[in-house]
Amino acid sequence: MQITVNGCRHSITPGTGVAQLRAELKDDAAVILVNGRRCLDSTQLHAGDRVNLLGSSSSYSPTGFDAMLRERHGTEVQQRLQHACVGIAGAGGLGSNISIALARAGVGHLIIADHDVVELSNLHRQQYFIDQLDLPKVEALSHTLYRINPQIQLELRHMRVERSNTAAIFGSARIMVEAFDAADAKADLVQSWLHLYPERPIVAASGMAGFGSANSINTTAPFTNLYMCGDGRSAVETSGSLCAARVAVAANHQAHAVIRLLLGLDPVKDG
Amino acid sequence: MQITLNGKTHEIDSDCTIAGLIQMLNLKAEQVAVEHNRNIVMRTEFDSCVLNEGDRIEIVNFVGGG
Numbered sequence: 001m002q003i004t005v006n007g008c009r010h011s012i013t014p015g016t017g018v019a020q021l022r023a024e025l026k027d028d029a030a031v032i033l034v035n036g037r038r039c040l041d042s043t044q045l046h047a048g049d050r051v052n053l054l055g056s057s058s059s060y061s062p063t064g065f066d067a068m069l070r071e072r073h074g075t076e077v078q079q080r081l082q083h084a085c086v087g088i089a090g091a092g093g094l095g096s097n098i099s100i101a102l103a104r105a106g107v108g109h110l111i112i113a114d115h116d117v118v119e120l121s122n123l124h125r126q127q128y129f130i131d132q133l134d135l136p137k138v139e140a141l142s143h144t145l146y147r148i149n150p151q152i153q154l155e156l157r158h159m160r161v162e163r164s165n166t167a168a169i170f171g172s173a174r175i176m177v178e179a180f181d182a183a184d185a186k187a188d189l190v191q192s193w194l195h196l197y198p199e200r201p202i203v204a205a206s207g208m209a210g211f212g213s214a215n216s217i218n219t220t221a222p223f224t225n226l227y228m229c230g231d232g233r234s235a236v237e238t239s240g241s242l243c244a245a246r247v248a249v250a251a252n253h254q255a256h257a258v259i260r261l262l263l264g265l266d267p268v269k270d271g
Numbered sequence: 272m273q274i275t276l277n278g279k280t281h282e283i284d285s286d287c288t289i290a291g292l293i294q295m296l297n298l299k300a301e302q303v304a305v306e307h308n309r310n311i312v313m314r315t316e317f318d319s320c321v322l323n324e325g326d327r328i329e330i331v332n333f334v335g336g337g
């Protein structure tokens with residue numbers, strides 16, 4: 001039967017378990033993910049499973065990523081990031097880039113919701129890959145995030161975010177990120193979040209289509225606890241298609257605003 | 272009467288609602304978020320919320336793309 005191992009198709013005999021696969025392919029793998037989740041050596045494999053064999057025992061330990069970040073950021077900064085819970089609504093061009101930036105920075109807990117599956121038309125700007133076509137975006141993204149930090153805590157919701165389920169999905173997030181595509185969905189989420197949780201910041205985005213200068217994308221604070229990233233005007237309807245680099249500029253403005261908020265810094269200007 | 276709209280003084284009619292102001296600005300009600308005297312206003316309240324002299328209004332307009 002067919003499975004996927006580290007992104008490549010692989011044939012195994014039925015009854016093969018994780019331990020046997022590791023012994024055959026990468027006997028120094030320190031972390032094994034099956035369908036995006038860490039698993040035990042006794043786990044049995046099934047047709048269509050996506051397996052990641054990660055790291056080597058000499059260069060990787062389960063707490064290695066955290067230790068590496070403490071060394072670079074300092075313990076105080078790292079503890080704030082590691083203990084944070086951030087909600088991300090939408091896992092497209094903005095949400096996939098934001099999630100990856102926050103995971104790399106060591107943010108410990110992400111809640112990600114999106115109703116879509118990966119399509120070919122996403123690959124020009126979103127952080128997905130050919131071998132992930134037709135997978136729910138939240139699942140495909142989780143595979144990438146676990147490959148960055150196997151210790152990250154992810155809550156994945158493959159569903160449409162609506163006013164009625166916002167609190168149920170994102171209630172434990174202290175900071176919210178709006179990463180939708182449609183203007184009315186963006187406006188709806190900002191309203192419902194600040195209505196539900198006026199004291200919890202939301203970082204939203206508007207205006208990143210086309211090939212305008214990257215320098216016109218910035219971060220502003222128009223309301224109490226609302227931070228806006230983008231140029232505020234370049235709509236996909238009027239400015240043309242979305243380009244990977246410019247969308248990622250806006251996405252990383254959002255991710256960095258989140259990181260500055262977590263560190264008690266003003267996202268708009270240096271103190 | 273005068274209000275402060277997005278940080279600038281703005282002249283409007285005395286019985287103007289938030290919905291009226293949004294229309295005057297040629298914006299779409301379903302694509303904006305509004306803060307009225309530092310409180311968020313839900314879209315369902317745009318029609319009924321009448322503005323007063325000296326009110327501070329912030330309107331953020333969202334455009335598509337992400």
